[in-house]
Every structure is written in C-alpha cells, then in structure tokens.
Amino acid sequence: MSLGFRPTLTLISTMTTFSLSYVPCFRTGSSSTDNGDPPSVWSFKIYSAFTSTKITRTTMYAALPLAGVNGTTLVERTMIPTQKQFVDPFRQGLIIMDGVGYRQTVVVRSYEVGTDKTATLISIMNLLQETALNHVWMSGLLGDGFGATRGMTRNNLIWVVTRMQVEVDQYPIWGEILEIDTWVSASGKNGMRRDWEIRSHDTGIVFARATSTWVMMNEKTRRLSKIPDEVREEISPWFIHNQTIKEESPEKINKLDDNAKYINSGLQPKRSDLDMNHHVNNVKYVGWMLEAVPDECLENYQLSNIVLEYRKECGSSDVVQSLCEPEELGIIQDGVQGGTDVNYINGCSIGIGGGGLLNCLMNEGTIRFTHGLQVKEGSKCQEIVRGKTTWKKRNNRYTFCG
Amino acid sequence: MSLGFRPTLTLISTMTTFSLSYVPCFRTGSSSTDNGDPPSVWSFKIYSAFTSTKITRTTMYAALPLAGVNGTTLVERTMIPTQKQFVDPFRQGLIIMDGVGYRQTVVVRSYEVGTDKTATLISIMNLLQETALNHVWMSGLLGDGFGATRGMTRNNLIWVVTRMQVEVDQYPIWGEILEIDTWVSASGKNGMRRDWEIRSHDTGIVFARATSTWVMMNEKTRRLSKIPDEVREEISPWFIHNQTIKEESPEKINKLDDNAKYINSGLQPKRSDLDMNHHVNNVKYVGWMLEAVPDECLENYQLSNIVLEYRKECGSSDVVQSLCEPEELGIIQDGVQGGTDVNYINGCSIGIGGGGLLNCLMNEGTIRFTHGLQVKEGSKCQEIVRGKTTWKKRNNRYTFCG
Numbered sequence: 001m002s003l004g005f006r007p008t009l010t011l012i013s014t015m016t017t018f019s020l021s022y023v024p025c026f027r028t029g030s031s032s033t034d035n036g037d038p039p040s041v042w043s044f045k046i047y048s049a050f051t052s053t054k055i056t057r058t059t060m061y062a063a064l065p066l067a068g069v070n071g072t073t074l075v076e077r078t079m080i081p082t083q084k085q086f087v088d089p090f091r092q093g094l095i096i097m098d099g100v101g102y103r104q105t106v107v108v109r110s111y112e113v114g115t116d117k118t119a120t121l122i123s124i125m126n127l128l129q130e131t132a133l134n135h136v137w138m139s140g141l142l143g144d145g146f147g148a149t150r151g152m153t154r155n156n157l158i159w160v161v162t163r164m165q166v167e168v169d170q171y172p173i174w175g176e177i178l179e180i181d182t183w184v185s186a187s188g189k190n191g192m193r194r195d196w197e198i199r200s201h202d203t204g205i206v207f208a209r210a211t212s213t214w215v216m217m218n219e220k221t222r223r224l225s226k227i228p229d230e231v232r233e234e235i236s237p238w239f240i241h242n243q244t245i246k247e248e249s250p251e252k253i254n255k256l257d258d259n260a261k262y263i264n265s266g267l268q269p270k271r272s273d274l275d276m277n278h279h280v281n282n283v284k285y286v287g288w289m290l291e292a293v294p295d296e297c298l299e300n301y302q303l304s305n306i307v308l309e310y311r312k313e314c315g316s317s318d319v320v321q322s323l324c325e326p327e328e329l330g331i332i333q334d335g336v337q338g339g340t341d342v343n344y345i346n347g348c349s350i351g352i353g354g355g356g357l358l359n360c361l362m363n364e365g366t367i368r369f370t371h372g373l374q375v376k377e378g379s380k381c382q383e384i385v386r387g388k389t390t391w392k393k394r395n396n397r398y399t400f401c402g
Numbered sequence: 403m404s405l406g407f408r409p410t411l412t413l414i415s416t417m418t419t420f421s422l423s424y425v426p427c428f429r430t431g432s433s434s435t436d437n438g439d440p441p442s443v444w445s446f447k448i449y450s451a452f453t454s455t456k457i458t459r460t461t462m463y464a465a466l467p468l469a470g471v472n473g474t475t476l477v478e479r480t481m482i483p484t485q486k487q488f489v490d491p492f493r494q495g496l497i498i499m500d501g502v503g504y505r506q507t508v509v510v511r512s513y514e515v516g517t518d519k520t521a522t523l524i525s526i527m528n529l530l531q532e533t534a535l536n537h538v539w540m541s542g543l544l545g546d547g548f549g550a551t552r553g554m555t556r557n558n559l560i561w562v563v564t565r566m567q568v569e570v571d572q573y574p575i576w577g578e579i580l581e582i583d584t585w586v587s588a589s590g591k592n593g594m595r596r597d598w599e600i601r602s603h604d605t606g607i608v609f610a611r612a613t614s615t616w617v618m619m620n621e622k623t624r625r626l627s628k629i630p631d632e633v634r635e636e637i638s639p640w641f642i643h644n645q646t647i648k649e650e651s652p653e654k655i656n657k658l659d660d661n662a663k664y665i666n667s668g669l670q671p672k673r674s675d676l677d678m679n680h681h682v683n684n685v686k687y688v689g690w691m692l693e694a695v696p697d698e699c700l701e702n703y704q705l706s707n708i709v710l711e712y713r714k715e716c717g718s719s720d721v722v723q724s725l726c727e728p729e730e731l732g733i734i735q736d737g738v739q740g741g742t743d744v745n746y747i748n749g750c751s752i753g754i755g756g757g758g759l760l761n762c763l764m765n766e767g768t769i770r771f772t773h774g775l776q777v778k779e780g781s782k783c784q785e786i787v788r789g790k791t792t793w794k795k796r797n798n799r800y801t802f803c804g
Contacts, residue, residue, distance in 0.1 A: 110531055110678065111528040276517065
C-alpha cells in the first residue's frame with residue numbers, strides 16, 4: 001500500500017504544528033467576552049502554540065472563491081488548502097491509510113438526534129457528505145463547489161452520485177464520539193467509489209458502513225463525461241481497494257407507479273433544501289422517501305439498510321411524489337378461506353384490508369420497502385430516485401403494529 | 403469576577419490530560435480500515451496520550467439514561483460528566499470567564515450553508531442550542547433531557563424558552579472556523595438569561611450575537627414554576643452579568659390575524675421535527691416563519707435581526723399557519739394622484755397593487771416584517787409564536803425587487 005504522499009518533509013512540518021495545534025481555540029485578540037480567561041497558568045503555552053498553527057495555515061491555504069459575500073474580507077476568511085494537509089485540528093480530521101484515507105472525529109449533536117436520542121439517518125448521511133468533502137479539502141485538490149478537484153473545475157465537471165448504500169447496525173446516541181473513515185477507489189472505467197465506516201471512538205464497534213458510486217457530469221451540457229487525463233492524474237493516487245460493503249451484483253429495484261400502497265404527494269423543494277450547487281441535495285431525497293413510510297413502522301422499527309439509485313435531478317420547481325410499497329417476499333396461494341381464495345405472503349393474508357398485511361409482515365422482525373420518487377410532467381412521470389429499505393425491530397420497545 | 407470554580411486541584415488534573423488530550427482520535431483497537439496508520443514515526447506518542455485521555459474520561463463520567471437503545475452497552479457509551487470539566491477535546495469546548503462561561507470552536511459544515519455558501523439562520527440557531535447544552539454538559543450539572551440540571555430532573559422541571567433574539571452582522575461561510583461563547587445570568591426572580599457571541603476564530607470579528615430568556619416548567623402539570631432552592635444553588639454560581647445585546651424595554655410585537663399580507667398554511671410538524679423532549683423544537687418555528695417571507699426578499703436581503711416571543715407549545719398533530727406582514731413605518735397621506743387619494747408609507751405608494759409596496763420598501767435598504775404562527779382550534783386561533791425580523795440588502799448582489 002504505497003500510493004504516493006509518503007510522510008516526507010511536508011509531514012514533518014505538519015508534525016511540528018501537530019502537537020501544538022491541538023489546543024483549544026483561543027485568540028489573542030480582544031473580545032467583549034474575554035474576562036481574564038484562559039486561566040493564566042497555561043495561557044503562555046497556548047498562545048504561542050496557536051501562533052505557530054496560524055502561520056502554517058495561512059501559508060498553505062488559498063482564498064475560497066465565493067459569490068454573494070463581501071469580497072474584501074474573503075482572503076482572510078475560509079481558505080481551501082492548495083497542498084495536502086495531514087492533520088486538521090479544527091475539523092478534527094487526519095489522513096490515514098498510508099496517506100490516502102481520511103478520518104474525522106465528531107460528536108453527535110443535540111439537533112442531530114430524534115426523539116429516541118439516536119442520530120437520525122439524515123444526520124448520518126449529512127456526516128457522510130461532510131467527511132467526503134473534508135477528505136477532498138485535506139487532499140489539496142479541492143477546486144470550488146461540491147468536492148470537485150481543480151482539474152474538474154477547469155473542465156466544467158461536477159460529481160454526480162448514481163448509487164448510495166448505507167448499512168446501520170446501531171445508531172449512535174446523543175453526545176457519543178464517533179470516528180468516521182472514508183476513502184475512494186476506482187469504479188469501472190469512469191466512475192469512483194467512495195466508502196465510509198462509522199465507529200464508536202471509545203469501543204471501536206462499527207455502527208454503520210456506507211458505499212457510493214460517483215460519475216462526472218459536464219455542468220454546462222448536463223451530459224456525463226469520461227474522466228479527463230488531468231483529473232485521473234489528480235485522483236487516482238488516492239484510490240485504494242478496500243470495500244466496506246462487499247460489491248455484489250446489485251439487486252434490481254423495481255419501478256413503482258401510482259398503484260403503490262403508500263403515496264405522499266405534493267412534496268416540493270424549499271429554498272433551504274438547495275445546496276451550494278443550487279441543487280436539491282441528495283440527502284433531501286431520503287427525507288422524502290421516509291415520509292411515505294407508515295408511522296407504525298417508524299415507531300417500532302429502525303432502518304438498517306438503504307439503497308438509493310439516483311436517476312434524474314430534481315428541479316427546484318418540481319412537485320415530487322413519494323411512493324412506497326412493502327416488499328412481497330413471495331406469494332403463496334394458500335387455499336380457501338370462507339369460500340374465497342386468499343393469497344398469503346410469508347404466511348400473512350393479503351386479503352385483509354387496512355394495514356393488515358403490513359402489520360403481519362412487521363411481526364416477522366424485519367420488513368422491507370421499495371421506494372420511488374417521481375415528478376409529474378404533464379401526463380408523464382419522471383423518476384428521480386429508486387430505493388429499497390430494510391427495517392429491523394427496535395430493541396427494548398413496546399412494539400405495536402397497529 | 404470571582405464566581406467559584408477557580409482553578410484548583412480539579413483544574414490541575416484536567417491540565418494533565420489537557421496537553422495530551424488534543425490528539426487526533428486514534429484507537430488502539432483493530433479495524434478493517436486501519437492500514438498501517440498513523441505513520442509509525444508518531445504513533446507511540448499518540449497512542450500513549452490517548453490512553454491517558456481515556457482514563458480521565460471514564461473516571462469522571464456517568465451513564466446517560468436513555469430509552470429505546472440497547473441498554474447493555476450504554477454505560478460504555480455516551481457519558482454525562484458528574485463533575486465540572488474545564489476542557490473537552492472532542493466538543494472542542496472549554497470553560498472561560500473565570501470558570502462560568504463556555505467557548506466552543508466549530509467549523510461551518512457543508513450542509514449548514516445555503517446556496518450562497520453562508521450558514522443559514524437555522525444552522526446558527528442549532529449551534530446556539532448545541533453550545534448551550536454543552537455548557538450545561540461541562541458544568542457537571544446535567545441531569546437528563548434538554549439542559550435540565552439534576553436538581554431540575556428531581557423536581558420534574560424542564561426549561562422553556564420565552565424569548566429569543568439573534569442579531570447577525572455577517573453570516574459565516576462554508577469551512578469557516580467559529581468561536582461561540584455562551585454564558586448565563588439571572589433574569590428577574592425566576593428566569594434565566596442566556597447570551598451568545600459568535601466570532602471568526604481567525605480575526606475575532608463578531609459575526610452574531612444572541613440572547614434568550616428561559617423559565618422552568620413542571621413537565622407533568624405543564625405549569626410554570628419558581629426556581630426551587632436546590633436548583634438555584636446549582637445554577638446561580640454560574641451567573642455572570644454580561645449582556646451581549648443590551649436589555650432595553652422590548653418592542654411590542656403586534657398580533658397578526660388572517661388579514662396578514664403573506665400567509666403560509668398547512669404547515670405540520672413531521673416526525674423529524676420532534677426533538678429529544680418529544681416537542682417540536684423551537685428552531686423549527688423559525689423555519690416556518692421564514693417560509694412566509696416572500697421570495698424576492700429572501701433573494702436580495704439577508705436577515706440581520708430576529709426576535710421571537712414563544713407563547714404556546716405546538717403539538718405534534720397541530721396544523722400551523724405562518725403569517726407575515728411587512729412593517730408600515732408610518733403612513734403619510736400625501737395628496738392626490740390622478741384624481742384619487744393615495745397613501746404613502748415612507749414615500750412609497752400603497753395604492754398600487756401586487757408587490758408594489760413591498761418592492762418600494764425593499765429599495766430603501768432595510769425591510770422589517772412582523773410574524774405570527776398560529777394553530778386553528780375549531781373557529782379559534784391559538785398563537786404559538788410572535789416574531790419580528792429585520793432584513794438588510796445583500797452586498798455585491800444584483801437586487802431585483804420584483
């Protein structure tokens with residue numbers, strides 16, 4: 001495993017600041033709230049350490065091009081590194097795996113958890129996005145926008161996600177300290193695969209694994225693109241073969257239509273759903289998908305696996321329908337009941353009305369749904385995403401499948 | 403300024419781990435992604451430092467009581483401190499202001515910014531909540547739930563926010579490093595005031611200030627409560643008189659009704675809007691309020707001030723209406739135009755239809771709205787929140803007030 005970027009002079013200079021840079025973030029400047037802190041006994045050491053950190057940062061970073069913000073102060077504000085960084089004390093990130101992977105430590109925040117005090121899937125997916133971007137940030141390759149390298153920016157290319165899978169064994173809880181590792185590998189000839197592993201910092205237990213596939217799109221023509229040579233030269237030294245979720249031939253996800261059992265209509269992107277790229281962020285799609293899942297499932301079951309196939313961008317004025325269908329694990333025609341033929345799925349009658357089928361399937365301990373998001377364009381429906389979710393019974397919970 | 407908790411033995415023991423604990427979060431345990439990292443040249447130092455940190459943490463923390471999560475591993479998972487902590491390397495927080503205030507360093511994340519790459523107001527308010535909770539976390543007083551002390555938990559008391567004001571001078575941008583300070587003071591006889599200041603870590607420039615007022619409510623009777631003596635003893639040593647936004651007699655916020663110019667109906671809490679207390683989180687209310695603000699304002703103006711008066715909890719099945727009215731700064735009857743009397747507000751004709759009045763007011767550089775959230779209960783309306791927002795023209799933007 002010797003993919004370039006071996007610890008050399010750069011690392012040594014990073015090391016110098018490394019032991020110094022992990023200090024709490026004091027400033028020497030005055031502030032209305034600096035009331036004689038920090039306690040004077042350790043102030044000298046901290047301030048001098050901070051100064052070293054600052055020098056390293058300002059010499060290594062370049063201005064972030066941003067529209068819509070007062071330009072005069074930008075150079076002094078956020079800086080994107082133009083050289084590879086090995087440690088970032090503020091992001092609590094560091095380069096691992098012989099120089100090609102990225103690890104970030106995060107604490108689960110109060111607003112990232114749901115009523116049961118465990119992190120929501122949306123929060124987890126946001127952290128996946130965040131660590132992926134910080135990986136590119138640390139690489140020194142980041143151009144502008146959402147993880148595009150400078151070579152991509154020169155070629156008007158952006159990343160587009162085509163597939164995403166998240167497996168959650170255990171949901172992290174409020175205040176828990178996590179380690180998130182992420183790394184990339186080749187996917188076919190013109191794609192990139194990005195994997196993640198989320199662990200408990202204290203025990204090392206793996207909470208979740210995720211994998212995703214990305215291709216390049218020309219931002220202007222909106223057509224998919226091959227990876228240009230200059231971009232391949234940028235990213236290929238970072239590739240590592242290490243799959244957190246083994247690649248099998250992916251299961252086909254059926255297309256749903258208006259006959260789906262659960263439909264949630266009239267979903268429309270809000271201004272706050274648009275990301276830096278002015279697109280509906282792909283994490284938003286997951287929120288819409290989950291809105292169609294019946295309440296009794298959300299109450300008593302926890303999502304353990306989700307697969308998403310992204311098919312089309314959602315425009316900011318589109319009105320989206322979220323479709324959801326419980327998976328039929330195999331229909332067995334099972335005889336006659338009261339003079340009528342009754343179909344059974346896994347031993348559950350589907351002849352009964354209301355939520356009967358779902359209730360019965362839920363009692364089996366695991367339930368699966370097929371999902372679809374679609375946009376109506378006149379009489380035609382355009383698919384945005386197909387998805388599949390698996391749900392497991394919650395622990396220590398009163399399970400009412402009503 | 404000498405309000406207890408002076409650096410003593412506790413601090414010294416924290417100091418011992420302090421210089422050691424600011425290490426990136428390696429574990430010694432094996433993992434499928436540990437490919438020979440970190441580079442061996444610094445591994446010994448880091449691992450031994452990590453061990454020290456761990457010992458300190460486990461001896462000082464107690465189990466977090468949580469429902470709905472596998473109980474057997476909880477003691478080994480998130481721990482709420484039972485003693486005052488001075489530094490938390492994972493939250494990047496530390497106690498300041500002679501031992502009573504809290505400072506946390508955060509990096510603006512990719513999913514916390516909007517299309518213009520600046521942090522959204524919602525993200526800022528989430529960070530205010532997070533730092534407030536971490537302040538209580540560090541104090542060693544945290545019982546369970548949303549910032550309640552152990553004394554409060556014994557008395558079935560929870561915090562309820564009654565007023566909140568946020569002033570934003572400049573929105574932080576993606577990747578920017580922030581310092582957020584927060585502290586508390588008495589507010590009248592039975593209230594608590596909490597203030598915040600958000601600064602650029604690099605320049606010390608103040609980006610935003612916020613203040614809030616809190617009272618205690620009995621969780622069972624839902625009635626407001628005096629502060630019991632045992633709770634006063636817990637929290638009053640933390641009070642400090644230091645107002646980031648000066649307390650003036652707060653401006654009255656008018657009640658709006660169905661005649662408001664902009665109305666957004668049918669807003670309903672989603673499961674994901676409920677917080678650890680099973681309530682619609684008060685930050686959500688701000689999102690609803692902003693949804694009624696016309697697009698042309700959001701495009702060209704940036705919110706610079708928001709005041710919220712919380713009046714009633716929103717139930718999870720309530721359907722909310724968001725009302726919004728541009729503020730009339732003073733009507734001047736100003737003569738005759740084309741044979742008809744025309745009223746003018748600050749020189750703007752209000753005789754013209756459509757968005758004419760708003761457009762004209764917007765061109766003045768600042769615009770203000772009064773807001774209201776209400777729930778219909780039969781023919782009666784119950785007010786949830788009243789609010790007021792001030793908006794300033796964005797810099798370097800083409801301002802079209804269409």
